[in-house]
Amino acid sequence: MRAILGQLITLLPHGPVALARVVDTTGPGPREPGAAMIVTESGEVHGSLSGGCVEAAVVASAREVLATGHAVTDRFGYSDGDGFAVGLTCGGEIEVFVERIRPDRLSLLSSLRQRIGDGSPVGVATTMDARPEWKLLLPGGADPWHGVDRDARALLVAGRSGVVGADECEADSSPRPRTFVQVFAAPARMILAGANDFVRALSRTGRQLGYRVTVVDARETFATAARFPSAHEVVVDWPHRYLRAENEAGRIDGRTVVCVLTHDAKFDVPTVVAALECVELGFVGALGSRRTHTERVERLRAAGVADEQLARLKSPVGLDLNARTPDETAISIAAQILAERGGASARPLDDTEGPIHR
Structure with a gap:
């Protein structure tokens, strides 16, 4: 539109x-x-x-x-x-x-055009019934609307359009109308450091979740578009250098996810340092065993990373799913990202109470 x-x-x-x-x-x-x-x-x-x-x-x-x-x-x-x-x-x-x-509708449409012109994230929710209702979606808004406001805002945060609703609102069992949410914002970014099977699997999962996926690795032989067909872009560069350049250019924000999956200290330590320097970054995770994590933390402290910065690091990254294969690991990592993004507990639903969609 x-x-x-x-x-x-x-x-x-x-x-x-x-x-x-x-x-x-x-x-x-x-x-x-x-x-x-x-x-x-x-x-x-x-x-x-x-x-x-x-x-x-x-x-x-x-x-x-x-x-x-x-x-x-x-x-x-x-x-x-x-x-x-x-x-x-x-x-x-x-x-x-x-x-x-x-x-x-002119007033709403004029406000929409102004926010798009300003480069501000904005969306329009439209109930898909015989007499549609419209709602302008702005970041940070929280007023209830037909029971679909939370799902609509999630699409706004992700930067992608889609259909929500068409089921019951658990708070009062009222129907949630099928609603089209059109978002006018750049999609959230997922930056994956490394060029291996785990990166390939997570690039597929990240794209399915609506992220704009970038794979970055300094090894030209491994960092090719053919090896990572799900990524929107594959960059041949040192990941820490790429992150600092993107941060300085203003292309990293609170929705950006960085996952360091390199399995090599000479890559992952500088990359984690650079990621933690990005104050607005939404999620920083690093793959590895418990021992790898302990050794990595020692190196990070030696590099001058403060404890309050280390508290932002999710390492070992992922939820406890006993994941072993790259695809299973990608699901584990994506699940943690979704839980962090939505402020959820990541506990099994049958072990919780209250509405599933809060």
Whole structure:
């Protein structure tokens, strides 16, 4: 919606328009969630959802929505390209939510445009029912909203769009409406130091969780995109030097995760030192055995790291899952990251009381 937001604000004073947005995708597809198209009452079309595959069908839905005021959800799957079926020739699926937007949304949309222009993280939550409600999501907000506010804020923190809700709110057993959360913010970063099987596994898991994953290692032979296909970028550099440069450039914030998985003191000690120098960094973890951790702490103290800085280090990183393989270890580490991020206990749910979604 970012691309057509200005047009939407310009058109609304002249009357209602239909706004169609991709809210979910499965498999290969031409656009990501949040891609948007506007259809006016006079039939003007602005924006695109699929590069032409399903636009005609969406325009027909938009006309119906403008006439009735009732939002609709359409799902488009594979079309074999025979010229008659409406669908995606790429083999994926997209879900499109079409709603009527009235001029009374102008104030919210103007606030949204201003925050996007300022570079501030912001999101919009939209209930996907016949009469949608909207809510502007800001960092740090905590006011309850249809029981989906916590999940919506989690997406804002992660920097990714998605659908939440569609189940019961445990606090009062009331239904939680299926809600599309469109986030306008850079995704949280996961920086992995090392170039081994554990890094490969955690890069897959991190990407699935919505992180923008960077793998960094000084060894050019091992640090290649082919070896780490799930990473968004693979950097050949000394990890500690890369971290300091990223921190100085302002590209590390409180959502950033750094995991040191090098198994080599000449790499991991300088990298941990550099990570702990990043005051805003959200999570610092280092892989290794108990003995490795003890030896690492001695080296870190010798390098001048203070005890209050060492308290931020999660080492050995991960939860106690008796993980052995790289994939199991990645799950263990990711689980700890999620628990830390959400302020959760990481205890088994059947050993806790109260609502699961707090």
